[in-house]
Amino acid sequence: MDANLITFAKAVADETRQQIMTCLCCEWCSVGDVVDQLGGKVNQPTVSHHLKTLQEAGLVEVRQEGRQRFYTLNQSRITMCCGMLVQQFAPEYAASNIIPLDQVT
Amino acid sequence: MDANLITFAKAVADETRQQIMTCLCCEWCSVGDVVDQLGGKVNQPTVSHHLKTLQEAGLVEVRQEGRQRFYTLNQSRITMCCGMLVQQFAPEYAASNIIPLDQVT
DNA sequence: TTGACATATTGACGTGTGTCGATATATAGT
DNA sequence: ACTATATATCGACACACGTCAATATGTCAA
Numbered sequence: 001m002d003a004n005l006i007t008f009a010k011a012v013a014d015e016t017r018q019q020i021m022t023c024l025c026c027e028w029c030s031v032g033d034v035v036d037q038l039g040g041k042v043n044q045p046t047v048s049h050h051l052k053t054l055q056e057a058g059l060v061e062v063r064q065e066g067r068q069r070f071y072t073l074n075q076s077r078i079t080m081c082c083g084m085l086v087q088q089f090a091p092e093y094a095a096s097n098i099i100p101l102d103q104v105t
Numbered sequence: 106m107d108a109n110l111i112t113f114a115k116a117v118a119d120e121t122r123q124q125i126m127t128c129l130c131c132e133w134c135s136v137g138d139v140v141d142q143l144g145g146k147v148n149q150p151t152v153s154h155h156l157k158t159l160q161e162a163g164l165v166e167v168r169q170e171g172r173q174r175f176y177t178l179n180q181s182r183i184t185m186c187c188g189m190l191v192q193q194f195a196p197e198y199a200a201s202n203i204i205p206l207d208q209v210t
Numbered sequence: 211t212t213g214a215c216a217t218a219t220t221g222a223c224g225t226g227t228g229t230c231g232a233t234a235t236a237t238a239g240t
Numbered sequence: 241a242c243t244a245t246a247t248a249t250c251g252a253c254a255c256a257c258g259t260c261a262a263t264a265t266g267t268c269a270a
Contacts, residue, residue, distance in 0.1 A: 025193075068246055135217090149217075150220095
């Protein structure tokens, strides 16, 4: 997992990956679940590949259970990266009332 | 200019483009200014190309002056896109105290 | 109108990346 | 041990994209 904003942006900069992220938002899903929810758009190796990318960017958490792996979105990290983006590239707005980054757990 | 989050993420997902964005943050710069500030990392056509990408994503504003064009970051749009990202992929944090999107002018 | 300057566009090239089929690895059940 | 299931990895391919040199477009000055 790497902390920089380019890695974050690259991870989010793909449609399939965003769809996967939507699947994993507020829910734990196995790889197979994600493949199903994507309804045949891509198949299992592709999903695994994207999950790896998301994991390396720190955007998902993993939990092993039997022979399956469950993934979920790391919402605090996403919030943090977005906050850093605003801080970097929209400082005139960052000052006001965005979430203070040190309050994101 | 297109409104979706993939376009936004793609625009930000490049190191050179982020450096250009840093140049344009809170300042109006001509293309030549940006080329200079990047200190020979890339040359003028590349900068123009990236500025076009940023413009199509709605991340910069342009102002013509004589034979030069001045660009600056569109901070409200960046704030808005980041807010949408949090809303989409970190709803558990979006509820709290992030900038209400309709207050971003 | 001609020449100089600022920026945009074009065409080409190499690299990065999303996708897949095939295969490997790991775990559970019999 | 053997089989079935779940996921990861590998190798290959096509396409997207960042970069550059060369050129085009546009604007000002003389």
